[in-house]
Amino acid sequence: MATDNDLHELASLYVIGALPRADREAFEAHLATCAQCQQDVRTLSPVGEALAYAAPDVEPPADLRQRVLASVGATSSARGRARATAAARTTSPLWSMSGLSGLATAASLLLAVVLGGYAVQLRGRVASLEGRLAQALARVDASERLVAEARRAVSDAQVSLVVLTAPDMARVELAGQAVAPRAAGRAFWSRSRGLVFTASNLPALPAGRTYQLWVVTAQAPVSAGLLKPDPNGAVNVIFTTPSDLQRPTAMAVTIEPDGGVPAPTGAMYLVGAIAGL
């Protein structure tokens, strides 16, 4: 049995219909006497309504209108038509032929018609089942992609947390350079746990080019990985770095040919020094 405290949490789930039946009934009983939950339901209901409108906007097919309007009030006449067809079938002219051979001919003719019809029907069913199978597979794909995306987000969030709480965490602010004065970046690096990098306002990339992040050591810049900003120029990524990495002094972002390069060749977009390491 859920306690009152649990029940208070359920208003948002209730409003969007995400409660299993038993929980829903328990919540409704609770709702009748709980002013707080009534208030929650009142203020959250419009969100439920908004979600209904938030589905991608698609025009229904033009002929649907006629079908919908025709179907309303046409139910009784459709039933009448079905009865008339059944009556016609029982008085089929084939059975009114006289004589044994006539009957045999009629029977084989009927069989041929029935079998032919059956074959057509089977073909239709196979095609329709194939179509539904393809749809079902597409749905499985889509939902697996959603779950994979969620798992990746969880694991990214966990790695970020681990990096941010590492005892040897170093924070680096990267400033936009002449080619991108509005760009800015920030990195959190832990030798033992990895590198979390975020940036904003990176200019859109020309075709065939990528941004590359470098950890600059006294010896040489070491590539941390490639960056693909979203349409707003934002990047949010997690990299692992080799644990035997030389003591780094700075981080930088350059523009490079697609696929990246072993050592930086292009213009520098962001750069920042690592302090205190």
Add this chain to the structure above:
Amino acid sequence: MWFLLTVAGRVARSAWVEDRLADHATLARMASGDHDALAELYDRLARPVYSLALRILRDPADAEDIVQEVFSQAWRQAGRYDARRGTVAAWLLTLARSRAIDRLRSRRARPDDVAAEPDPNIPDRGIAADLQIQSAQQVARVRAALEELPALQRIVLELAYYEGLTHVEIAERLEQPLGTVKTRIRQAMMRLRDSLAGAV
């Protein structure tokens, strides 16, 4: 709530509010058997109903079935509709979602633990909502706010609303604690509510 909408309409009648007021009058004509009224309602609301069903079922033929079912139910039950409980549009969309989710669940062959809207026939949340959607801009804001939610909040909310999964099923599917799933849905709803409140 109907009163609030009417007041909002008087103050700044957006095309949206005009349409929702017109829906109300149209439904009254449907209740008295006027076929033309059904055509008018179809022209104003078939698009959002179809879009929602298509988003949930991802199959045009199934989405068309839902549109057909929703409008014939609206025709049959026009006389039982209670304007105090919400707009006609909200009613039809509630019907569409609940029928689409039922169909989705029977496809998954687990129709028993259906978590449809509180009442699939009549829009009855027991209490009226404070604030109705009052403009097309608000819808655009919510759509944008949904896109901008942190990935996990958005995914959890979409699984609940568009896939019809219960929070228990979501927790199983994402291998996340139940409390975390509840919290994420709640946070997502709060953010969407704020985006709604910020734009009239």
